[in-house]
Amino acid sequence: MGTPATDLLVDAFGRVRETVHDTVEGLGRRELTYRVDEQANTICWLVWHLTRIQDDHIAGVAGTEQVWLSEGWVERFALPLERHDHGYGHSSEQVASVDVDADLLLGYHDAVHARVVEYLQTLSDDDLPRVVDRSWTPPVTLAVRLVSVADDSAQHAGQAAFVRGIVNRAHE
Numbered sequence: 001m002g003t004p005a006t007d008l009l010v011d012a013f014g015r016v017r018e019t020v021h022d023t024v025e026g027l028g029r030r031e032l033t034y035r036v037d038e039q040a041n042t043i044c045w046l047v048w049h050l051t052r053i054q055d056d057h058i059a060g061v062a063g064t065e066q067v068w069l070s071e072g073w074v075e076r077f078a079l080p081l082e083r084h085d086h087g088y089g090h091s092s093e094q095v096a097s098v099d100v101d102a103d104l105l106l107g108y109h110d111a112v113h114a115r116v117v118e119y120l121q122t123l124s125d126d127d128l129p130r131v132v133d134r135s136w137t138p139p140v141t142l143a144v145r146l147v148s149v150a151d152d153s154a155q156h157a158g159q160a161a162f163v164r165g166i167v168n169r170a171h172e
Helices: 004-024 043-062 073-077 092-097 102-120 142-170
Strands: 131-133
Touching: 004 043, 004 102, 004 142, 043 102, 043 142, 073 102, 131 142
Parallel strands: none
Antiparallel strands: none
16 A cells, blocks of 8 residues: 555545446446537546546656557547547547447546556655646646546546436436
């Protein structure tokens, strides 16, 4: 186990993983790609995007290659997007293009989650104040980046769970 701070981060990312699984498990492609309106994000896109952001940002601070690339997920998903795309600023058409089954989506999420936990467990309290991004004022520390990614992930997981609730009501 890590430090109390990193243990909290592991717990936070674990809660995101639980929400992702609770939201995605048992859904077919139709439910995963349901849109509340023509501009809304789908469960599939939200989970893919939050996972891509985790993968991109954690690989960035860890100095490793993204799981998306190193483990062949980009080829398995076969999306009509650039290899490094993670969904930020996507158009409605790009959101709709993220259409994969639950097993693939959860497989990628679990692979990224494992990498995130593995990385977090290497950290000490002395690592957390390290500046990882000087393009912001004030500069972003590792601690701030990790909390930001956990928060963004939790928000998107909650949005996906909300859409699942709408999907469930529509099929009652």
